[in-house]
Every structure is written in structure tokens, then in C-alpha cells.
Amino acid sequence: MKRNMIVPLAIAAASIFVVSSAQAQGIPDAVPCVVSINGAQFFVPQQPGMISAWAQTQFWNGYPTITYGQMYFQLSPLLRRFTSFHECGHASTGNPDEFAANCYALDNGNFSCAQISVIRKFYQSRGPVAPQYGGTGANFWAGTLAQCPQYSNC
Numbered sequence: 358m359k360r361n362m363i364v365p366l367a368i369a370a371a372s373i374f375v376v377s378s379a380q381a382q383g384i385p386d387a388v389p390c391v392v393s394i395n396g397a398q399f400f401v402p403q404q405p406g407m408i409s410a411w412a413q414t415q416f417w418n419g420y421p422t423i424t425y426g427q428m429y430f431q432l433s434p435l436l437r438r439f440t441s442f443h444e445c446g447h448a449s450t451g452n453p454d455e456f457a458a459n460c461y462a463l464d465n466g467n468f469s470c471a472q473i474s475v476i477r478k479f480y481q482s483r484g485p486v487a488p489q490y491g492g493t494g495a496n497f498w499a500g501t502l503a504q505c506p507q508y509s510n511c
């Protein structure tokens with residue numbers, strides 16, 4: 358009977374290893390995203406998917422999953438990394454606010470001011486975007502800086 362106990366534990370340990378080492382694998386420039394749920398660390402699964410958004414975070418029974426759409430893979434490595442941190446912001450805070458997710462990315466991505474300037478110009482040069490992003494790329498960045506003005510000099 359004890360032998361039966363050991364086998365499932367070994368399988369469980371192997372599963373945890375696979376999840377923790379592969380959660381961002383195959384997604385270029387995606388960053389590991391670890392969130393705390395009920396006091397336990399949870400490695401957020403990250404996967405490609407057939408979605409129109411660059412990326413999105415969905416919650417299943419309170420547990421987040423990040424999915425990356427085709428557009429994500431067309432972005433520059435810098436913008437992909439920023440987008441990945443943005444999604445991890447949604448995943449770790451549960452906050453759907455797009456400006457707050459940008460601030461999370463800026464706070465946690467360890468970007469240089471020069472890199473932030475590139476990200477800023479990319480968004481400011483974009484035309485219409487969905488209302489939750491402020492309606493235009495310029496508004497998207499303005500709304501971001503309204504929540505984290507410490508990056509206004511970049």
C-alpha cells in the first residue's frame with residue numbers, strides 16, 4: 358500500500374517541475390509570471406492561442422492563464438517583453454484596468470528610460486484603439502502616466 362502512495366507523489370513532483378520550467382517556454386520574450394493565490398505560489402501558464410488580442414489574461418476558478426495571439430509574435434522583442442509584463446500585471450493583481458497593467462509592467466520590467474521612450478513612441482504613434490485603452494494610442498500612454506507619473510520623463 359505504501360508503494361501506491363509513493364508513485365502518485367513522484368508523478369505530482371514531476372508535474373510541478375514541468376509546469377514551473379515550461380510555463381513561458383515557446384513564447385519569445387515572455388517572462389515567468391508567478392502569482393500568490395491563497396498564500397501559495399502559482400506559476401501562471403502561458404500559451405499561444407487563436408485570439409485577436411496581442412495577449413490576454415483569463416481567470417479559471419481564480420487561476421490566471423496568459424494567452425498570446427498572432428500579433429504578439431509580430432512585435433519587437435522589447436514590445437513583447439513589455440506586453441508579457443503587462444499581462445502578468447493583470448494576472449497578479451486581478452485588476453482588468455489597462456493603464457494599471459502598463460504601470461505594473463513599468464514597475465517590474467526593469468526597463469531603461471531609453472527603452473521606455475521606445476515603448477512610449479510606439480504607443481503614441483498608434484491610431485484608434487479600443488475604449489479600454491483610452492481610444493487612441495496617445496491616450497493609452499497618457500492614461501498610463503496618469504497612474505504612474507514617475508515615468509513621465511522618459
Ligand SMILES: [Zn+2]
Binds near residue numbers: 443444447454455458
Ligand atoms: Zn491588458
